[in-house]
Amino acid sequence: MKDNKRKVILFIALVLVAIVIVVLAIVFSKKETKYEHSASKNVVASLNANSQAEVDKLIREDLEENKHTLENAKIYIDPYGNSPLSALIAFKTDSKTSVKVTVKGRHGDDITSEHKEAEYHYIPVYGLYQDYENKVEITTGTGEKTTLRISIDKIEGLPSMKVNARTEEAYKDGIYLISSPISMSSFGIDSYGEIRWLPSERYYHDIEVLNNGHILIGGNEIADNSLASKIYEMDLLGRIYNEYEIAEGYLGDFYVKSNGNILVASKKENRATYSDYILEIDHDTGKIVKYWDIIEALRTIDPTYGNDLPEGYFYNAGIEYEESSDTLLLTYWGGEFILNLGYSDNAVRWIFSDPKNFNTSFESVLLKGSEGFVYPKSMHSATLTNDTLRVFDNGYSTNIGEATISNLAGSHSSANTYKITGNTITLTTAIDEDKSLFSYALADYRIDGNRETILFGRELKNVDYSKNVNINEWSPLTTRLIENVSGKKVLDIEIDQATQFVEAIDLTKNVNFDFETAGAFTTLKPSLKEDLTVELKNQIKSATEKVDYNFGYSKNYIEHDIAFMYSDEAKLILINDKEEGTVYTLKVKDEKQSKKIVTDLSSGSYYVYILENGKMFKTDSKIEIK
Known part of the structure; x- marks a missing residue:
């Protein structure tokens, strides 16, 4: 009897041992680490309370001290407080x-990236879903x-999406970065309309993806x-690598040349109009190298041109540099024209616009359509490839003030392709969604090989053309985001807010991370200064x-909250314990004041x-x- 009991006990013990071995084998073969966002809030909060450089230091010192293995990897969600996904x-x-x-994608749309060899690994993870337990292999x-x-955690207040159409040819290697007008958030979505990137701060105007x-x-x-004054270079973690301040501001689109330099549409000081002063900013120094x-x-062409133009006449809706022809291509929504300008000689090559928008002095440089040709109205995002011009036609005239909805019945927008031969131009294709969409103010039109991405950025929803508003x-x-591949529609997403620009970013490439020191550059010149005299x-x-x-x-300039009278004059004096320092002009009598003093003090x-x-x-x- 005792032998039978021993056998039963031995059998049960062997079974239990076998179960334990199987469980351990499963655990160690998967090496799955459970990480809850809620458990990380104290860590993240402590990081976000610090400057970027301090966050960098904390992350590096923690790994160097604790040497977390892959099985016990340290995970920082939104370490810089600027990218919760x-x-x-x-x-x-x-x-x-x-x-x-x-x-791992919720719809089988996994995104895989390769990272360079290292012993200490700092791996960025992009494209996480909100209100979801993400799996990362x-x-x-x-x-x-x-x-x-x-x-x-769930993020409140996000724009809603409706996918009207999608095929397997829709972009799948990353996401669409979409910027918004002032006071709205920019974001990134995948081809299923899921938000996969969201900056915590407000960023707007253009988005451009760099080679790195x-x-x-x-x-x-x-x-x-x-006008907007800063452009940031950052990764999708929200870590800033460079910031560029443009003294007179900029508006709308900007362009990155192959050498990294940035083209922006700025404003000439003391001139009423804006976006008619194009600057090239050196990527490495932030200095203006050409204008x-x-x-x-x-x-x-016309010496009287520019007199009494409205402030927004040169509203910038596109900047391109065409390397093959060494020309700038500028799209002006406000004046309803595209300008092709010599990069090196500043000479007008041609203008594309309804001839009614220019006087006869410009006849020799205007591209001409044949009889019956319908000229576009206000436009966005022109690009030029050899003799092929592509541009978004908003279908709305800013010049004649088509502002009342009751006068706009039948209006529509389209993404047009034209062929230029000499000084003549012909329309070859128009993507107009059966003339059902009317985005009168905002738009983008991007070309990448046989892939066209079109953003109808300010579409009037449920518009009643009987209204006198x-x-x-x-x-x-x-917004309607349309994507075509070889002329075939592969994606149609509706977004319930106005948007401004779209740019696809490949999340399978160039996603390495480093702790490079952030650069801060400005086109502001050092403020006028004087010696600190004995009398002072x-x-x-x-x-x-x-x-x-x-x-x-902050970063070489001093800001203040003083509201001077126009007739005031004032100087800012900085002095140390050794009675060393300098004197800066703070306000010149009968001149407009500035809120910033650019200092070069030690x-x-x-x-x-x-x-x-x-x-x-x-x-x-x-x-x-400092």
Whole structure:
């Protein structure tokens, strides 16, 4: 009897051992790491409270100290507080090895990227879903494998999507980055209409993908003239690599040349119109290396050109540099024309516009259509390949002020392709969605081989053409994103907000990450300054009255909140404990003031004094220049 009991006990023990072995085998073969977003909030919050450089340092020091293995990889969701649908995975391997990462798609649309050999690995993960437990598979070149589960909380207030049509030929190697007008968020979606990238800050104007996998995108900072003033180079983690400040601001589209330099449509100081002053900004220094004055170029044809033009006449809707012809191609929505201009000689090659928009002086440079040719109205995003011109025709005239909806029945927009022969032009194709879409103000038209991506960015939804209301006051607005491959529609997505530009980004390539020091560049010139004289030092010593002015310092310039009268004059004085410093002009009498002082002072701690209308004042401000 005892022998039978022993046999039964031994059998049960063997079964239990076998079960344990099987379970352990499954666990170690999968090496699956469960990671919940909620568990990471304290870590992320502590990181986001720091500057980018401090976040970099914390991440690197943690891995160097703790040497997390792949099985126990450290996962940082949105480490820079600027991209909640992205994460950074940090782990160490025993030797240098490559890494393959696959973000599992909800619709079978997995995205796999390869990462270069390293021993200490910092792997960016892009394209995560919100309100979802994401599965991310990691395989090293030495054969280690693991699966991470990354839960992202629900994000409120996102635009909704409706996929009207989709085929398997729709873009699948990445996502569509879509920028929005001022006060709206930009975002990235896949071909299923799922939001896969979302910056926490507001970025708008253009988005351009760089060869290194980073993006250039407009920031929400505003110049004194109310134009956008900054462009950022960042990765999809939201880590900033460079920022470029344009002193007189810019509007709309910008373009990246093959050498990395950036073309922007800026404003000439003291001129009413904007976007008629094109700048080329050096990618590595942020300095202006070349400029084109569009009004002056057009005045070589008509010396009176530009007199009394409305402020928005040159509203920038497209900048391109055509390397083969060494020309700029500029699309002006406000003036309803495309200008082809010599890059090197600033000479007008041709203009494409309804001849009614220009006087007879321009007849020799206007492209002409044959009898019955229908000229486009306001336009966006022109591109030129040899003799083929592509442009989005908004179908809305800014010149004649077609502003009342009741006058616009039957209007439609289209993406047009033209052929240029000499000084004649013919329409070859028009993508107009059966003339059912009317995006009067915003649009984009991108070409990549046989793939065309068209953004009807300000489509009037459920429009009632019997209404006697201004078109700019109509609501609701939508976007239609259309993609064609070899002339066949492969995607049609409706987005419930207005948008501005679209650019596809390949998430299978150029997704390596580094801790490169961020650069901050400006086209602002150092502010006018004077020596700190003995007389001024004596006035500082005897100053008794204090003014409640606030100053802040960041990246070579000082900002303030002072509202001077037009007739005031003032100087900003910075002085250290050694009585060394300088004097900057803060406000010139009877001139417009600036909120920024660009300083080239050496590093140190400086007290701030104000010489206002001849009287010296103390402040509570102290500025640390690094």
